Amino acid sequence: MAQSAAPTAASLDALDLARVFHPNTNLAALRRGGPLVLVRGKGVHVWDNHGKQYIEAMAGLWCTTLGYGDDELARTAYEQIKTLSFSHLFTGKSHEPAVLLADKLVGMAPFAASRVFFGNSGSDANDTQIKLVWYYNNALGRPKKKKIIARHKGYHGTTLGSAGLTGLPSFHKLFDVPLPPFLHTDAPYYYRGATAGESEEDYATRLAANLERLIQSEGPDTVAAFIAEPLMGVGGVLLPPRTYFPKIQAVLAKYDVLLIDDEVITGFGRTGEIWGAQAFGMQPHTLTAAKALSSAYLPISAVIVPEFLYEPMIEASGEIGIFGHGFTYSGHPVCAAVALRALGIYEERGLYEHVRRVAPQFQARLTALAAHPLVGDTRGIGLVGACELVQSKATKQAFDARLAVGAKCMQLCQEHGLIVRAIGDVIALCPPFIVTPDHIDEIFVKLRRGLDDTLAWAQRERLL
Numbered sequence: 001m002a003q004s005a006a007p008t009a010a011s012l013d014a015l016d017l018a019r020v021f022h023p024n025t026n027l028a029a030l031r032r033g034g035p036l037v038l039v040r041g042k043g044v045h046v047w048d049n050h051g052k053q054y055i056e057a058m059a060g061l062w063c064t065t066l067g068y069g070d071d072e073l074a075r076t077a078y079e080q081i082k083t084l085s086f087s088h089l090f091t092g093k094s095h096e097p098a099v100l101l102a103d104k105l106v107g108m109a110p111f112a113a114s115r116v117f118f119g120n121s122g123s124d125a126n127d128t129q130i131k132l133v134w135y136y137n138n139a140l141g142r143p144k145k146k147k148i149i150a151r152h153k154g155y156h157g158t159t160l161g162s163a164g165l166t167g168l169p170s171f172h173k174l175f176d177v178p179l180p181p182f183l184h185t186d187a188p189y190y191y192r193g194a195t196a197g198e199s200e201e202d203y204a205t206r207l208a209a210n211l212e213r214l215i216q217s218e219g220p221d222t223v224a225a226f227i228a229e230p231l232m233g234v235g236g237v238l239l240p241p242r243t244y245f246p247k248i249q250a251v252l253a254k255y256d257v258l259l260i261d262d263e264v265i266t267g268f269g270r271t272g273e274i275w276g277a278q279a280f281g282m283q284p285h286t287l288t289a290a291k292a293l294s295s296a297y298l299p300i301s302a303v304i305v306p307e308f309l310y311e312p313m314i315e316a317s318g319e320i321g322i323f324g325h326g327f328t329y330s331g332h333p334v335c336a337a338v339a340l341r342a343l344g345i346y347e348e349r350g351l352y353e354h355v356r357r358v359a360p361q362f363q364a365r366l367t368a369l370a371a372h373p374l375v376g377d378t379r380g381i382g383l384v385g386a387c388e389l390v391q392s393k394a395t396k397q398a399f400d401a402r403l404a405v406g407a408k409c410m411q412l413c414q415e416h417g418l419i420v421r422a423i424g425d426v427i428a429l430c431p432p433f434i435v436t437p438d439h440i441d442e443i444f445v446k447l448r449r450g451l452d453d454t455l456a457w458a459q460r461e462r463l464l
């Protein structure tokens with residue numbers, strides 16, 4: 001039944017439950033617990049439809065880097081809508097915001113880039129990456145070189161192609177993905193993956209050797225690319241050992257395998273460097289960006305490529321009659337104008353430096369949580385981090401996943417006015433870049449209360 005009068009908070013909750021098909025949600029738990037309906041945001045805070053205020057310590061979905069309600073971005077969108085509300089990039093048409101944004105991104109790329117292909121989301125950008133790699137190898141007369149290696153626990157999106165790259169079972173089960181050309185190798189998850197006494201260096205060496213074995217067993221002439229996030233966000237905020245990427249890259253170079261850098265979470269300063277690649281010694285051939293690209297004010301993504309990848313496609317598309325890939329909204333002028341302004345704001349307001357300035361406080365407060373009885377591990381860099389909840393700190397014994405301890409902790413944090421993300425029993429934090437030292441205090445005071453409440457609950461339920 002459609003609603004005509006202004007909805008009350010309770011009726012909005014009920015209507016959501018009746019009408020909205022929620023993405024990436026435990027639909028059974030949602031039916032029991034109901035939605036959290038947000039109605040307003042300003043700076044690093046948001047308010048729900050019952051009037052409760054939260055500090056948004058996840059920047060939405062790792063994305064609202066400039067916080068909420070920025071006047072300059074709002075004005076930019078308004079002006080662009082008045083000037084040219086839509087134009088496209090098909091059949092050689094173009095417009096100023098896309099041209100200027102492409103040029104800006106090429107100049108920022110952490111490798112010798114030359115061009116940018118625009119999309120609307122991180123997922124479709126990674127599908128573009130897959131299709132570019134296939135098109136490139138076909139154009140070069142290497143039709144067998146098609147397999148793409150991703151990693152267990154990696155997250156690259158949920159479209160049909162990118163879901164195959166994602167290495168998390170809940171994004172595969174019942175969906176009939178991954179499709180055949182996608183393979184998965186180890187996640188760099190030192191806390192759980194290293195053997196007793198294994199150093200980070202030895203662990204990285206072992207993972208690179210496993211990758212080499214996989215490439216050899218599949219046949220190097222069939223392996224086209226390796227895709228990796230500099231740090232794995234959705235997989236549980238997993239930071240690679242210092243020598244991991246150099247060792248992986250040596251293997252990729254040996255077998256002529258391209259390295260695709262998925263910077264959807266890490267791009268534009270999250271780690272303290274402009275790119276996560278720079279923070280972790282990664283030397284990619286191509287790059288995917290989204291989220292912070294527009295501070296999530298409007299949907300836009302970018303695939304940044306070098307000329308050597310583009311060049312063979314020119315003749316090939318001429319023979320076919322078209323380079324047959326793209327979206328109506330590829331490079332949408334309003335999204336592109338807002339993204340270009342967001343990139344300008346990062347520089348003009350000194351936000352790269354600001355992240356580097358406040359990161360030590362954020363990381364110190366995170367590390368201090370390691371003393372909490374429920375916390376087995378803490379890890380992070382820049383303004384991203386996580387704590388992993390365990391049943392036993394000594395043995396690293398995890399809770400039974402069915403107990404949903406992480407989800408309980410997230411809910412208890414929410415009661416204290418803090419939004420975090422539970423990834424299984426990993427509690428992730430990824431606040432807007434504009435957090436002040438006081439905001440960081442607010443986040444950790446509330447998180448500690450949420451952890452204490454979770455501990456009390458776990459003790460009452462005899463889970464420990």
Ligand SMILES: Cc1ncc(COP(=O)(O)O)c(C=O)c1O
Nearest residue numbers: 121122123155156157262264265
């Ligand atoms: C590393 C990474 N790649 C791709 C995606 C998918 O982006 P989107 O949700 O915009 O499709 C995400 C989303 O969280 C991500 O973290």
